[in-house]
Amino acid sequence: MSIADTLTELETRAAALLDDAEDAEALETARVEFLGRKGALAGISKEMGRLTPEERAQVGRLLNGVKQNLEARYETRKAGFERAALDARLAGEWLDLTLPAPGPRPGRLHPLTQIMRELEDLFTSLGFAVVDGPEVETEWYNFDALNIPPAHPARDAQDTFWMEDGHLLRTHTSPVQVRAMERFGAPLRIIAPGRVFRNEELDASHEHTFYQLEGMMVDRHVSVGHMLYFMKSLLAAIFGREVTVRLRPGFFPFVEPGFELDIQCLLCGGKGCPVCKQSGWVELLPCGLVHPNVLRAGGLDPEEWNGFAFGLGLTRLVMMRYGIDDIRHLAAGDLRFLRQF
Amino acid sequence: MKFSYEWLRELVPGLDVPPAELTARITMKTAECEGVESFAPWLERVCAARVIEVTPIEGSHNVVARIDAGPEFGERQVVCGAPNCRTGLVTAYVPAGLSLGSRQIRRALVAGHDSDGMLASGAELGINRDAEGVLELPQDTAPGTAVAAPDWVIEVDNKSLTHRPDLWGHHGMAREVAAFSGLPLKDPVDLTLVPAAGHEWTVEIEDFAAAPRYSALVFENVTVGPSPAWMQARLEALDLNPISNIVDVTNLVMAELAQPMHAFDLDKLHGKKIIVRHAKEGESFAALNGESYTLAPRHIVIADESGAIALGGVIGGAGSAISAGTTRIVLESANFDAATIRKTSSELKLRTDASMRFEKAQDPVNTTRALARAVELFQDVSPGIRLVGGLIDAWKPAPAPAPIELPLDWLDQKLGLAVPAERVRAILESLEFRVEEARPGVFAVHVPSWRATKDITIKDDLLEEVGRVIGYAEVPLEAPLQPVRRPWVNRERLYHHEVREMTAAQGFTEVSNYSFVSEEMARRFGFAPDDHLRVANPISIEQGLMRLSLLPGMHRCVTENAKRFDEFRLFEIGSEIHKRAGALPDEIPHFMAALYRKQGDGSAALLELKRLADCLLPGAAARPAEARGYEHPARSAEVVWRGETLGRLYELHPALLEAGRAAVLDLDLRKAFEMGPEPKRYTPLRRFPGSSFDLSVVAGLRVLAGDLIASIRAATGECCDAVEYLYSYRGQPLAEDRQSLSFRITVSAADHTFSNEELTAIRNGVMDALRAQGFDLRA
């Protein structure tokens, strides 16, 4: 039998073994038998020394052809076995993705923080600075500088926590008006959100601790018309829709004239409903033109400067927005409540 | 303050707007109304009736009464249980079919007899508080006539009247209504009724600043009895308890003119002189309300020769009160300093209708007006009463204040609306300001006495008068012109918001605790109550101290939530309040986070909080510190950032919790903010890859990994990129008091990659250094 015939016969045999190998191990055995360093093809190639150069070239080509054919078959089968093995392994890795995912979730910011941030961003975009003031205040900043002299009846309306050292807990954020005028001068646009205190018994709608936002604009020629325009724009931004506002007289010693600003009831559109007590209007905030005595207390000349100021009840706004029925939830620290925001 | 709708209509002839509409207009123009309620609407149909005959019913306290109820109802029969039901009595008849509030009156059999309607007491009718018997009307009252009139009561929020002394009476409110309705105002006062000639009684005021005026009249031939039904009804509608004709007149005048008055029984006074003086230290005073008060010189008393007969501006005395037998009276109409009354009333916790008015700064001119009005009313309610002599008066009138200059262009500019001069004048005059033209375009405005005590002193006050009467709906909206300027940025506040957001992102939920702590809470955590700023007037002990730490509040949140949750994360940003002598306290913003777990040994929670500290303050280290009382004795550290101590990381002392463990991180946010973020600096990336090697160091059990890392870093020198902690090991073959800590050290050079020889040299260097410090090294 010529080498060529031997090769042909060997190719047929090897191809069958490789193609029919039952598993990766049988395939490997077949590869070693034919394609290994001591395998059948290697044996044939050793014998090639005995051939003439012409035969050698011819058998060489033949041998290469057989080798490539067998190697290709081997690679194909090998890839097949590997794929099958991978598939089998992965099939065993079935995972129930309906299982709950472990680990902490982001916590929540307090609803008061959320509304404060929202308003701070809004006012900042309107050119207002956000100013802080102390919780413990002097009688001067909380009352006298705001045109509420000792024995003024308005002091009765604001039940005050007094400190043993003669200071007090601020009853409103208005002291920041004077602090801001002293610090920044005029013209001035500021808001001062923060914690205020009233010496009241705690119940579902009364807290001794709550949040207000004071706002103030001081310039050379500020009018009631400017204030109305500003408040309307502001409230449209807060409520996310146009609102109808009205001003009526309200007495606050630090403004003159002083107003209560009402908005047309957003629920009934002014027709009357239980929320607005059938009046069509909801009292929202006190405001007014800054009293000359307050400007003076802040170091400004009221003949040169004037302005408007307003106070927004943040606690009330939060309660209105989310329909919270008990003010005490806000300071209770109960996660069942806090996680809702 | 309550206002009678009908009374206002009497004072503003021609006023015909319905009660609800009037209420809304008062709210828009003058003061906030809280509501309007119908008062005794049944009075429309209740009429006077004369009892013709009374027949007792056997076995019953009731009687059968035949009555004459006037032309409309004629003769009727009613069953009546009142003890005063007698033949000839003129009383109030309630016809069947009428409702007295929720009570429906029906024709029915009572005690076996037909009862067609009922005879009613003053209390049943709602016109006084007498339920002892049926109402007794004067004998000359014609059957069929009305007993009293129904009304509407408008309630105005007292807070919106604090600056308006004049609005504490109907006449003042009527002036407002007349002004904004364009109607005339009726003055109920006839001053000619008070003769100028004095009296043998005199008045002396010791301190005109505290009591600017004291006016009085003396009456004789007084008969004390019930006041007429209409007067009682009016007082009752306003929640002023009807008492007797004399007292009711003083209250009615107060409700009309805002001038509190008081009647003394002259025969119970001593001497012929009324002295208005400061009380003596410790002077005791028995008041009409049955209470006794110990006074001080800052209180004002009205006294006769023998002592105090009234607490000035607040309440009358028990000893000189009007009684059924009174025949001669002294009628006081005085004026007191607002601040003095306010202090007295709040100090003695005694708020009366009088003190409420005086503390708003009443008009001294008003005293004689009130007397004149009382003279007229007394004649109606106490027939035969005689005024003896004339006005007794002590007063040093203050000079009228200078007129206020009101530039009209200023007014237009501030209002944002051009108001014609004549309209400004008309509005001010309708409110009884006197308006002159000082010069072209400038009014000189004279303020009426009842607005001049405190209320109106500057042109801005006049602006309000004009603005509110016009109504602000007329003011056009105008955008304010503002300089385009970036506002000052409150970086500290923004920093707090950043901290909040980052902490929430790590799973922590924000709480907002009170600024107060109780003494007990403070003590529980080892804080000395005296170190706290104290609240002088707390409502409850919960609010006794200002917090020196966020911990007590956070601890409460932890224990409350631990009842419901096995694991949770909380944080708060709030101020610690540190008292300072002679200055406002130092309010230091702090951050506190707490991580609670019911299960486990607590170590993972501490490390998680350490990670949080590292997130907030990149590179922050924990340096073991001596534990405080509320801290776990072996789990407490200072948080150090860039060389500064910024707070503490600890486990809450387990004794402070019923179950579970809580780790706490407490940071001084002011310090953190002031230090600012670490400056950012670019370092060129190393071009040659680094190499790393591992080391295991055998050390005592309490040797700190942090210290070892620092030592390794120092020993490795400049080429050290990182020292990474891998793991620790205890057990065989190590001795019991030994642990092994493994680290991976990464080194690199700027200009080449280290060769194996160099790496070995570095490694040996580190090992030698550690051995020199007494550590063993494990292969």
Ligand SMILES: [Zn+2]
């Ligand atoms: Zn509504």
